[in-house]
Amino acid sequence: MRYLPLTDADRKEMLASLGMESVEELFSDIPPEVRSPALQITSLSEPELEKHIKELGEKNRDLAELQSFLGGGIYQHFIPHAVDHLSGRVEFYTAYTPYQAEVSQGTLQAIFEYQTLVSLLTGMEVANASMYDGASAVAEAALMARSITGRKALAYSAALHPQYQRVLRTYTQHLGLDLVELPWTEKGQTDLDALPEKDFSALILQNPNYFGVLEPVAEASRVIHERGGLFIYSFSEAVSLGLLPPPGSLGADIVAGEGQSLGIPPSFGGPGLGIFATREQFMRRMPGRIIGEARDAEGKRAFVMVLQTREQHIRREKATSNICSNQALCALRALIYLSLMGEKGFRAVAEQCYHKAHYLSQALEEIPGVKLRFRGEFFNEFVLTLPQEPEGFLNFLLKNSILGGIPLKKYYPSLKQEVLVTVTEVHPKENLDKLVHLLKEWRGGLK
Amino acid sequence: MSELIFEKSKKGKTGFSLPELDVPQTPPPFEVRQEIGLPEVSEPEVVRHFTLLSQKNYSVDTGFYPLGSCTMKYNPKINEDLARMKEFALLHPEQPEGTLQGALELLYHLERYLAEITGMSRFTFQPAAGAHGELTGLLLIRAYMDERGEKKDTVLIPDSAHGTNPASAALTGCQVIEVKSDQRGGVDLEDLKSKLSPKVMALMLTNPNTLGLFDENILEVSRLVHEAGGLLYYDGANLNGICGYVRPGDTGFDVVHLNLHKTFSAPHGGGGPGAGPVGVKEALVPYLPVPTVERNPEGKFYLQWERPKSIGMVRSFLGNFLVALKAYAYILTMGGEGLKRMTEDAVLNANYLLHLLRGHYQLPYDRICKHEFVLSTSPLKEYNLKVTDVAKRLLDYGFHAPTIAFPLIVEGALMIEPTETESKETLEAFARALIQIEEEARTNPELLREAPHNTPVRRIDEVAANRNPILKK
Numbered sequence: 062m063r064y065l066p067l068t069d070a071d072r073k074e075m076l077a078s079l080g081m082e083s084v085e086e087l088f089s090d091i092p093p094e095v096r097s098p099a100l101q102i103t104s105l106s107e108p109e110l111e112k113h114i115k116e117l118g119e120k121n122r123d124l125a126e127l128q129s130f131l132g133g134g135i136y137q138h139f140i141p142h143a144v145d146h147l148s149g150r151v152e153f154y155t156a157y158t159p160y161q162a163e164v165s166q167g168t169l170q171a172i173f174e175y176q177t178l179v180s181l182l183t184g185m186e187v188a189n190a191s192m193y194d195g196a197s198a199v200a201e202a203a204l205m206a207r208s209i210t211g212r213k214a215l216a217y218s219a220a221l222h223p224q225y226q227r228v229l230r231t232y233t234q235h236l237g238l239d240l241v242e243l244p245w246t247e248k249g250q251t252d253l254d255a256l257p258e259k260d261f262s263a264l265i266l267q268n269p270n271y272f273g274v275l276e277p278v279a280e281a282s283r284v285i286h287e288r289g290g291l292f293i294y295s296f297s298e299a300v301s302l303g304l305l306p307p308p309g310s311l312g313a314d315i316v317a318g319e320g321q322s323l324g325i326p327p328s329f330g331g332p333g334l335g336i337f338a339t340r341e342q343f344m345r346r347m348p349g350r351i352i353g354e355a356r357d358a359e360g361k362r363a364f365v366m367v368l369q370t371r372e373q374h375i376r377r378e379k380a381t382s383n384i385c386s387n388q389a390l391c392a393l394r395a396l397i398y399l400s401l402m403g404e405k406g407f408r409a410v411a412e413q414c415y416h417k418a419h420y421l422s423q424a425l426e427e428i429p430g431v432k433l434r435f436r437g438e439f440f441n442e443f444v445l446t447l448p449q450e451p452e453g454f455l456n457f458l459l460k461n462s463i464l465g466g467i468p469l470k471k472y473y474p475s476l477k478q479e480v481l482v483t484v485t486e487v488h489p490k491e492n493l494d495k496l497v498h499l500l501k502e503w504r505g506g507l508k
Numbered sequence: 509m510s511e512l513i514f515e516k517s518k519k520g521k522t523g524f525s526l527p528e529l530d531v532p533q534t535p536p537p538f539e540v541r542q543e544i545g546l547p548e549v550s551e552p553e554v555v556r557h558f559t560l561l562s563q564k565n566y567s568v569d570t571g572f573y574p575l576g577s578c579t580m581k582y583n584p585k586i587n588e589d590l591a592r593m594k595e596f597a598l599l600h601p602e603q604p605e606g607t608l609q610g611a612l613e614l615l616y617h618l619e620r621y622l623a624e625i626t627g628m629s630r631f632t633f634q635p636a637a638g639a640h641g642e643l644t645g646l647l648l649i650r651a652y653m654d655e656r657g658e659k660k661d662t663v664l665i666p667d668s669a670h671g672t673n674p675a676s677a678a679l680t681g682c683q684v685i686e687v688k689s690d691q692r693g694g695v696d697l698e699d700l701k702s703k704l705s706p707k708v709m710a711l712m713l714t715n716p717n718t719l720g721l722f723d724e725n726i727l728e729v730s731r732l733v734h735e736a737g738g739l740l741y742y743d744g745a746n747l748n749g750i751c752g753y754v755r756p757g758d759t760g761f762d763v764v765h766l767n768l769h770k771t772f773s774a775p776h777g778g779g780g781p782g783a784g785p786v787g788v789k790e791a792l793v794p795y796l797p798v799p800t801v802e803r804n805p806e807g808k809f810y811l812q813w814e815r816p817k818s819i820g821m822v823r824s825f826l827g828n829f830l831v832a833l834k835a836y837a838y839i840l841t842m843g844g845e846g847l848k849r850m851t852e853d854a855v856l857n858a859n860y861l862l863h864l865l866r867g868h869y870q871l872p873y874d875r876i877c878k879h880e881f882v883l884s885t886s887p888l889k890e891y892n893l894k895v896t897d898v899a900k901r902l903l904d905y906g907f908h909a910p911t912i913a914f915p916l917i918v919e920g921a922l923m924i925e926p927t928e929t930e931s932k933e934t935l936e937a938f939a940r941a942l943i944q945i946e947e948e949a950r951t952n953p954e955l956l957r958e959a960p961h962n963t964p965v966r967r968i969d970e971v972a973a974n975r976n977p978i979l980k981k
Contacts, residue, residue, distance in 0.1 A: 062846050064582055064773075066931035067853050075860040075932060084852045087859060087876055088753050090722045095758045102621055104843025107586055114837060118595030120610030127607070131600045134824060141524060143555055145592070151569035152562035155583050157776040160575070161899065161909050162970075163963040166510070167565035168778040171558070174513050177980035181545045187979045190779070193636035196824040204679075224824040231797075231820035232643075235650060235681035275538065306541045319824075329611050330601030330825025331636065332781035344977065350779065355973035358958070358966040362510075365968045367977045373639070373675035374914070378684045383639045383675035390777030397558055400513050403548040406524030413526070419534035438537055459604065467602045471813075490530040 063107075124327060128492050129464040132442050132483025133271065134195070134222050134297040135330055136322045138410065139487055141401045144324045148394045158350075158386065162365040163357075168389060169364035172352040175396040182299070182399075183316040184307025185338035189349035191392040192335025192384065195319025196225040199265060199295050200232035201337065201348045201382055202317040206263035206291045207238065208381070209346055214239040214261045216285075218251035220270035222297050223472035229265075249274035249435025249444065253284050261290035263315075268294060268308070269301055271472075272481065273418075273442025274435050282312030291315060299323050299336065300485070301440045303411025315339045324398025325391050334391040345371060348382030413486035414441035417493060421484050424497040428504055434479050442483045444469065444476070448507060451480045457503050463496060510564070513557055514981050517547035523554050564964040565778070566908050572934050576880045576911035576923025577670065577718055579748045579770035584841065587773070587834040596833055601825040605810050611829065612809035615801045618836040619785075625839075625847070626744075626764050627757020628787035633827040634797045638745055640822060641765025641784030642676035642712070644797065647819045648763055648788060649710050649739050650680055651795040655817070658737065660709035666695055668719055668915045673712045673743060682709060689917055693873040694723040697732070704736040714743040715759075716750065718915040718923065719873055720858065720880035730760025739763065747771040748927070749855060749878030752848030762789050772835035783831035795819050799826070853928035854879040857935060861926050864939035868946050872918050880925035882918050888949050895920040897956035898945055900967060904960045905941035 067075075076084065105113060124137050131137075148154070152167060159165030172190045179188035192198040203215055217229065219242050230240065241261075246252045249272045256264070264285035268276045282292040294308035296318035308316050320334035321327070339347055345368060353367035373380040399407060418441040425431055430448035447454055451468045458465040466480035473479075484493070549557070566573070573580035591597065599611055619631045635641040646663065653660045663677035666687045674684040685703050690696040695713070711733045716722045723729065733740050742756040742764035748771045756764050768774045769782035776782065788796065798818045799811035842850060855878050862871070862881045869883040885895045899909035899922075911923040926935055948955050960967065 062842070062849060064584060064841075064929055065849065065853050066929065066934075067856070071932045072853075072856060075856055079859055079863055084856060087852070087855045090724050090876060091750070091754045092724075092727055092759075095727070095754050097627075097753055097755045097758070100624060100752055100844030100847060102624070102839060102842075102844040102847070104846050105840045107841070110837055110840055111586065111590070113840065114590045114593070114833075115595075117610035117614050118593050120613065121595050121599055122603070122607035123594050123596075123598040124600060125594045125598050129600055129603075131602045133602055135600055135602070137598070137600070139526065141551075143523075143551055147555060147558040147562070149588070150559065150562040152565040152567045154588075154775045154777050155568035155570075156565045156778045157573070157575060157578055157580060158779045160911070161566070161903060162968045163900065163960050163965055164566035164903050164908065165564075165778075166964050167561040167563065170510065170512070170561055170564070171778075173980070177512075177514065178546070180980045193640060193780075194824050197636070197640070197822070222824070224821055227821040228823060231647065231822055232679070234647070234819075236679075237681070303544070304536065304540055306539065307544075326597040327600045328597055329599040329608070329829040331823070331828040332830060333824070344979070351977070351979060353973045354978040355968045355970065357968050361965055363965040363968045365970055365973050367970075367974050367979075372671075374671035376675070377671045378674035378678040380671070380675040380678075383643055383672050383679055384637070385639050385670075385672050386637045386780045386782060388636075388777075388781050389779035390775075391781060393558075393778065396513075397554065400547055400549055400554045400557070401523035401551060402546070403517075403521070403523055404544060404546040405522065405548070406526065407544070407546055409524075409526055409529075413529055415536060416529060416533050417531055420531035423534075455604075459607070464600070464603060464607075486526065489527070493531065 127462050127464050130466050130482045130484065131464050133467045133481050134319060135327045136298055136485055137327055137487055138322050138485050140324050143401060144394055144397045147397050148390055153393060154390055159366060166363060169352055171393050171396055172389065173354065173364045175392045176352060178396060178399050179336055179338050182302045183338045184309025185316055186341040187344045188338035189347055189351050191387040192337050192349055193388060194333040194335045195297055196228035198317035198335035198337050199225045200229045202293045202315045203229055203233060203263065205315060205346055205348060206293060209343060210262040210290060212260050212262035213237055214241060214259055215263055216241040216243055216256055216261050217265040218243050218267065218270060220245045220251055220272055221265060221267045221295060222271045248437035250276055250437050253281055256284060261285060261288050263291040263293050265293040265295060268296060269298060269440040269442065272435055272444045273439040274437035275439060278311045286312065293317060298441065300411050300414055303407045304415055320395050323395035325394050332388060332391050334388050334395055346381060349384050350387045410486050414484060417488055418443065418484035421493045425500060428501055430504060431500065441485060442481060445480045445482050447478050447480060450477055454503050458499060461499055512981055513547050513549060516549050516553055516557060519548060521548045521550045523549050523551045571906060571908060572930060572938055573908040574910050574924045574926050575908060576925040577745050579925060579927055581773055581927040582929035583773055583775040584838060587837045590837050591830045591833050596830065609809055612801050614833060614836055616803055616809055618832055619801065621839050622766060622785060622787060625751060626787050627755030628764055629790045630793045630796060631785045631787040632796045633785045633832050634821060634823045635784035635786055636823050636828050637780060637782045638765055638767045638784045639672040639676060641786045642672055643679050644786045644822045645741055645763040645765055646676055646680040648792050648795045651819050652792050653709055660707055662707045662709060664703055664708055664711040667917050668717050669712060669714060670718060670745060692875065693719045693721040694725055695729050697725055697728060700729065700732060704732060706737055708736055708738040710739045710741045712741040712743060714745055716746045716878035719882050720877040721873060721875065722878050726759045745770065746879060748851065751851045753851055757789065763792060768831055768835040773838040774831045774834040781828045781831055783828045797821050850928050857926040857928060857930055861924065861935045861939060865942060868943045880923060883922045884918050885920035885922060891949050891953040893949055893953055893956055895922060897959065900959040901945045901956045902941060903963050907938055907941060
């Protein structure tokens with residue numbers, strides 16, 4: 062077995078030094094009646110494994126082959142090749158949590174730089190070293206708001222990513238929270254007037270929301286602060302932060318979103334990157350790992366895990382969260398991505414997403430029977446209403462090697478004829494024109 | 509001193525290349541944000557910056573990393589390449605199922621392998637890490653109890669357990685009661701009996717535990733907990749000590765989480781991404797998160813979202829799929845016999861290393877260990893030394909330190925897990941270093957107190973760093 066360095070002679074010698082003849086003796090503490098049956102898994106050689114996985118891969122149709130207008134939480138963006146090369150360095154990916162800071166300065170400095178970038182992007186004072194994903198980050202933000210305010214009522218928008226909503230409900234189901242869902246208006250924005258008159262711990266809004274629509278963020282922040290609650294700003298498309306005002310400038314108390322767009326491939330939904338940031342006053346209430354600047358014995362700048370007294374290995378059941386890891390390698394990818402793109406590149410990606418999405422939406426809207434469901438402003442995603450339920454159209458597109466969008470009735474039963482369409486910079490104009498052409502063709506074929 | 513990427517930034521430098529915008533512009537009706545402050549650096553400078561940073565890391569591929577309960581084994585290279593294949597990395601989770609058949613088939617079979625290995629019925633891949641799995645597993649148990657009208661809100665956890673166990677229990681609204689360990693390092697049966705009550709929802713157990721010891725009374729523990737109406741939760745952090753030898757499901761565990769980044773060789777990534785799939789016995793299957801991966805009679809794979817009793821979702825989509833892919837590749841490489849051999853070598857390595865160190869360090873529980881063992885450095889207090897000093901000195905010898913100061917029930921603990929992917933020679937070199945350090949402690953304690961001496965930075969002042977935390981540039 063190529064991963065096991067011990068030879069048979071080694072094993073014999075080592076057992077002999079333990080006064081044993083057989084390795085079985087090392088397992089004499091296991092009751093014989095519960096010994097495992099032999100596992101019926103056939104081993105594959107390296108070439109056989111490669112062939113097998115390739116065959117499985119061939120049963121998929123990937124985004125290199127298909128033109129995709131799918132978004133809704135996971136986005137296809139251009140990733141510079143250097144991101145793979147650098148995050149693929151064994152010194153990064155075969156290390157673990159930087160418990161021994163003196164031999165983990167690579168990971169520690171990278172996370173410190175990542176935290177700095179998150180603070181810049183979000184306009185918040187402090188950020189953690191990352192969470193599992195956007196959905197669990199939002200759930201953790203809700204728990205943090207409850208612990209800060211001591212209040213049980215929590216409002217969230219129905220236009221928050223439907224899976225984030227489900228994760229939020231799952232996380233909080235036994236904690237006695239009173240969850241209030243706010244409906245959306247005809248513009249596709251959260252209806253802030255529907256916020257009941259009571260004390261809330263927080264209001265959670267996603268911006269752009271799941272429908273791609275830009276929320277009245279400043280207004281939402283004002284409304285919830287008037288009630289003494291915190292404003293939690295979520296996002297699933299991190300590239301929007303390249304164009305929209307930073308949430309910190311609009312009154313956000315906690316920012317919790319998904320960073321997959323920043324140099325991480327779609328990966329069938331995971332791994333991703335939970336981004337989490339807050340105000341300095343709440344720093345000690347923040348969940349997750351945090352890296353801080355330090356000095357070594359010679360006065361040299363160094364980095365180390367800080368504020369560990371919040372965490373489970375010290376506080377156990379009184380910890381701010383049960384999380385004991387982060388998505389370090391994904392955070393590293395985001396850092397390398399943003400370092401390469403820089404101010405100009407990241408801005409260019411955001412602008413291209415914006416302009417291409419608007420070019421496409423305008424062209425699609427001109428097709429009779431097709432319209433934008435919501436009139437609110439959007440960033441790079443929009444909801445299209447088709448003349449009938451979208452399965453026929455999406456299948457027609459798939460025959461033309463296009464993934465046309467996400468049918469929304471799966472998450473919102475009232476949106477039967479609606480499709481969420483996402484555009485990023487990966488689409489040249491000809492892709493957009495082709496989608497318009499095909500929709501016209503399909504529309505013409507309808508009775 | 510190493511510069512931050514921001515300190516290398518200079519206006520006018522570019523590290524990206526994109527096509528020109530090829531559609532007409534639509535002026536945004538909102539105010540576009542001002543300068544963000546992202547660094548502007550050229551590609552070769554970015555590459556050098558991160559390459560040099562990487563070289564300041566200790567890693568499994570550069571040396572022995574005996575971090576207890578973390579299973580820092582070798583991460584096979586083919587698995588990394590397979591996970592980068594565009595056929596997997598470039599899949600969108602909202603694609604129609606017909607375009608995802610390979611990915612779903614992979615998860616379907618991996619679920620069955622994990623069920624076979626652990627003796628459970630079904631698995632969910634949604635939890636992204638071990639602690640996330642704990643939360644999921646406890647929510648499943650609560651849903652099961654709630655449906656039976658059982659008002660149970662107490663979770664029993666041994667004093668040797670990882671801190672995530674009580675933290676996860678608290679997240680499910682449960683109270684935590686600690687159970688003592690006995691003289692042999694296992695669950696103290698008398699203490700357990702005194703704490704069992706109709707309010708007990710579950711006992712969470714890591715077996716082998718964080719002392720590296722298999723609980724010899726596991727069947728009795730299981731009987732007692734079940735008789736009191738509770739369920740048994742298996743923390744899979746230490747599956748590497750028993751995989752192929754005994755299945756948690758056969759010893760009475762009702763729910764398990766596994767750490768694919770430990771037992772099944774997916775890399776730790778500097779802290780993540782990992783994966784913490786959760787497996788359950790038949791009675792708990794209805795509560796598993798949505799969606800589950802199913803196969804229809806025609807052999808087509810699909811996602812089942814309609815599960816009325818499901819606890820919901822704990823993460824978006826299907827969890828860390830690419831990590832699951834690496835575990836799948838590993839399991840197929842090892843095969844059933846290879847997994848058993850993996851455990852044998854892991855346990856043999858641990859016992860051999862323990863043998864080499866016996867007599868040089870205090871050994872609070874002297875019995876056959878499984879994949880790891882715990883020594884105590886408390887006698888070094890005589891020289892005014894702490895376990896941290898021993899750990900830092902080990903860095904000078906070119907080794908990563910073991911897990912230190914844990915488990916809490918051993919004063920000055922060194923928790924050592926060599927894994928099966930280390931040679932006899934490496935274990936011997938490590939033992940020589942630890943023995944030498946013990947001698948240095950007696951003859952030249954300053955050497956330890958001031959360690960490390962030859963690492964990229966010297967000992968870091970953590971107290972000062974925590975006084976006024978600086979979390980960004």
